[in-house]
Amino acid sequence: MTKASSAADLYAANLERAKPLLARLRADGIGHFIGGRTVASSSGATFETISPVDRAVLAQVARGGAAEIDAAARSAEQAFRAWRDISPASRKKLLHKVADAIEARAADIAVLECLDTGQPYRFMAKAAIRAAENFRFFADRCESARDGLNLPSGEHWNVSTRVPIGPVGVITPWNTPFMLSTWKIAPALAAGCTVVHKPAEWSPVTADLLVRLAHDAGIPPGVFNTVHGYGEDAGRALTEHPAIKAIGFVGESSTGSAIMAQGAATLKRVHFELGGKNPVIVFDDADLERALDAVVFMIYSLNGERCTSSSRLLIQDTIAERFIDKLAARVRALEVGHPLDPATEIGPLIHQRHLAKVCSYFDVARQDGASIAVGGTTHDGPGGGFYVAPTLVTGAGAAMRVAQEEVFGPFLTVIPFKDESTAVEIANGVRYGLAGYVWTGDMGRALRVADALEAGMIWLNSENVRHLPTPFGGMKASGIGRDGGDFSFDFYMETKHISLARGTHNIQRLGV
DSSP states (O other): OOHHHHHHHHHHHHHHHHHHHHHHHHHHOBOEEETTEEEOOTTOOEEEEEOTTTOOEEEEEEOOOHHHHHHHHHHHHHHHHHHHHSOHHHHHHHHHHHHHHHHHTHHHHHHHHHHHHOOOHHHHTTHHHHHHHHHHHHHTTGGGTTOOOBOOOSSEEEEEEEEEOOSEEEEOOSSSHHHHHHHHHHHHHHHTOOEEEEOOTTOOHHHHHHHHHHHHTTOOTTTEEEOOOOIIIIIHHHHHOTTOOEEEEESOHHHHHHHHHHHGGGTOEEEEEOOOOOEEEEOTTSOHHHHHHHHHHHHHGGGGOOTTOOOEEEEETTTHHHHHHHHHHHHHTOOBOOTTSTTOSBOOOSOHHHHHHHHHHHHHHHHHTOEEEEOOSBOOOTTSOSOBOOEEEESOOTTSHHHHSOOOSSEEEEEEESSHHHHHHHHHSSSEESEEEEEOSOHHHHHHHHHHOOOSEEEESSOOOOOTTSOBOOEETTEESOBSHHHHHHHHEEEEEEEEEOSOSOOOOOOO
């Protein structure tokens, strides 16, 4: 069997797998999951979730508000003490069962994610596996979650420990929603917290599947709840609810600011992973073929709808012309198509409004005086959905809007630079600070630039390769706090200091 015929067979199999899944979605709709059961909104309100592939309605979704958030928060509050107090070994076993359940439905999750978000199958085929890995990683840390430090002093034995903070709210985005939801929810559950999840309204399908899989795997009622709805009602009610002790949010920077203000009255702890306008800096002594592969992958994979995408290419002027020529040829060759086709490299964007936003930057680029070397149009893709041509903008200056603002699509802006100091100045000259990528054969320069970049995560001579124990997060307008390993537990848990006296130190006597 040839590679092409194998891909065609898989595409056909994916289309067949989708049929019963879609029929069930359309027949049953999507409800909230509160206290271990599926419920409708008390108002009866619903909204439609639309497939970006063909603009067809996937399901009617219960639209929650303050009443549903209150019910979910109270359920999480009632379940908290029992979940906190079960043995870490029992919690570990349950979270591994959730991972098993995710792996058993991996093929269905991939197909549903493709149809609900437009993400290509070649990436979503691994989404469920990565989600299961998230649960396994944090499951294995249940037994060390409370670990602290030994800090002895002369007359006291000082130790620290951690305890779960309580019920938490998790608000997740629409790009790769299944995997990103587990990245937040798994450590919260492992820490001993209970969860109210508010998924993005543009991608509710796999969020509903996740909470039901967790319940079926044995997570007790009330420990993990999901409420669907819009940010202005369900989201706001969650961030303001007094029973919710912390909010973990992934999304736009402006929304993060609003959440911080909404949670201020109840002194909520917040963790934000927000926007990015990440630079990839390519010096003339780099391995240019590997750098080219990484540049293309980190902006055009996942439809460019990823916070860590390298959406600004800073290229040294001595190699700019020939590198851009090769880059343009690669961009022209990208395969835009149906997300269930394994040959597809770029699928449709998530929503009509997001398509309009990305396309608006075509005119912005031209008005600013940049050139659109490739793309700059919508694309007539299969199904007639929200397709856009992968776009490459050249001749840009560092102050242009296309070099400053997050487009969040398959849209790359190229900015030439002269030397190291100029590259760092351009890289840091935006409001964001999530990630940075540096390509050079000079390790001294790589380390100098990494130290100077205003970004929470930096990869040298590499694309974004996640290692689960490492800290994930940004600075400036890109966020507050870090995910990953024990960094996640620092957010979902309170640190306590306990001091044990030896019984020999002097205590001042007053009133004698």
